[in-house]
Amino acid sequence: MPILKAIAGHGGTAGIRRYLEKGNRALARDVMNLPMEEWVGEAPGEHSIFVDWDVEMDRTREAYGTNAPWRGLDARTFEHFVISPDPGDGIDLDALRRLSRAWAERHFKDFEVAIVYHDDNERGIPHAHVVVNNANLKTGYRCHISKPESLNQELQDMAREMGLSGLSNVMPKRGSKERESGPRSRQAVYFGRAEREIIRSGGYSWVGDIRARVALAKNTSRTEGEFRTALAKLGISVEDNSEKARRDDWIFALADDPTRRVSGERLGFTYGKQMLRNRFARQGAYIPEARTAAQIRQRAASAVALNDLADLSRLSAVLETCAKFNVRSLDDFDRRLSTLQRRGNEGSEGYRRLIEARSYATEKGLMQHDGGTPAAATRMRGNQGSSQRVREQEAERARARERGDR
Incomplete structure (x- = not known):
């Protein structure tokens, strides 16, 4: 559609x-x-x-x-x-x-x-x-x-x-879950006013916490069954919403605090039940390589166990960037960055996100080169596969993080 x-x-x-x-x-x-x-x-x-x-x-x-x-x-x-x-x-x-x-x-x-x-x-x-x-x-x-x-x-x-896919515009009978065809928002990721204020103040957002975990689960799963299993390991329960609700959707909640619950489409259009099921039905939907997916799940589970929302959110953002740009290896990062450089888009939000995601994936050893070379070897070689400009920007960001740690 x-x-x-x-x-x-x-x-x-x-x-x-x-x-x-x-x-x-x-x-x-x-x-x-x-x-x-x-x-x-x-x-x-x-x-x-x-x-x-x-x-x-x-x-x-x-x-x-x-x-x-x-x-x-x-x-x-x-x-x-x-x-x-x-x-x-x-x-x-x-x-x-x-x-x-x-x-x-x-x-x-x-x-x-x-x-x-x-x-x-x-x-x-x-x-x-x-x-x-x-x-x-x-x-x-x-x-x-x-x-x-x-x-x-x-x-x-x-x-x-024209023979393309499209949403149904037929109004279902009164009482049906889908009697209103349109979602609350078409934004891929939706931030409500309260959540935006919490983010600005640097506080904890349980909605953002749930979104980060759901994003990790969806981007490492090929089927609905795998998705539900991943959610359970990340401490998220999922159930259908009420039959009286305006839209048929899933409700996600923190397993250790069931009162904190939110519908999928409240998190963003791509988190709704319909879009998620469409995603699992598409054979070409993004999913990282098996080794990368396993490491991401392991790191996410560790972040949940340690209540490290900062790392969980960063890992989720990195994976969303990889999904957006279809990145499955360190060489994919370099190719996408080179394309944006040729187009003069080095100041774009996408370029910045790719730089940060590549730095994180390299630092944590989450991805390999196309030939299977580990990320650690990339660091020892001085990132020979990437352009000089990419290496300089990664180094500067690493130095900035070190200064912050001190």
């Missing part, structure tokens, strides 16, 4: 255009209701008409007066939607463009629209950024989405019509 993420935009559109098109990262571009009354596409290596869509959008808002604040609040000047296909669908760029344009035409036919396509993820899966200006060209009114859920529902319908 495709995932739809909505982001409110404020101010001019030059910033979002720079972000989407910098460094020639755009695979293709489509525009609607901008200079021409037709879609303007650009394919790699093909000539196309260059459209200053940000300038046009800014001029349109100025002409229609939709830049002005509304009821004392800053104007929402544009809507930014991200359409991310399901990796299991194997969608190509042409199919994604058809889906994205059809969806935009259905919902925003009277608005200026620019769509920019990327594949800046390790699996090279294309996704679409849809930017919609806030002025209705027919009425002159601001863009108002009265039923946001309909945007996602119709995207799922259109995806299924």
Whole structure:
């Protein structure tokens, strides 16, 4: 199923255009209701008409007066939607463009629209950024989405019509667990207000504790049975939620303190029962090598026994990074980092996370090189497999940790 993420935009559109098109990262571009009354596409290596869509959008808002604040609040000047296909669908760029344009035409036919396509993820899966200006060209009114859920529902319908996977939009009977089709949040990891305040103050969050353990269990398990076994070893119980609940989900709780319990989707979209079961059903879902998985489980169990939440959280974050970038060996780390370096993304959050994860995996001996060389040997060789810049950054982080220990 495709995932739809909505982001409110404020101010001019030059910033979002720079972000989407910098460094020639755009695979293709489509525009609607901008200079021409037709879609303007650009394919790699093909000539196309260059459209200053940000300038046009800014001029349109100025002409229609939709830049002005509304009821004392800053104007929402544009809507930014991200359409991310399901990796299991194997969608190509042409199919994604058809889906994205059809969806935009259905919902925003009277608005200026620019769509920019990327594949800046390790699996090279294309996704679409849809930017919609806030002025209705027919009425002159601001863009108002009265039923946001309909945007996602119709995207799922259109995806299924194209032979892709999609969530069911059929409303079950009253009393059914799934009578409401949408989850509470589409964020992969969801932090509530109380948890964010605890994190800022440096206190203990039992919700974060449960999330870290569940993340470790899911990323080291191929089946639901293995997942439940891993949860039990990590001190987490799991059970179905109430039949009266708005969504069919699992409830996770600390085994030694059953009153501290939270539903999967409260932890984040990827922790919900449906997404977890979908993950276990996919043959290509990420899981580390058997030796690495065993060491991770052993280290996690030790952290739980010692009540070392800091190490447990760090181990969980490292494993989530490995899953995101499909890292199974030290050489995979180097390849992903080299790719980001070539793209000029050394200041990105992904690059920082990869550096930290590689440092931890090397320090704890959790991974080997492709040929089976242990991480310890990598340290003795001076990390010959990685680039000079990666080695320098790892060394600096190690020195920083040592200074902190002292």
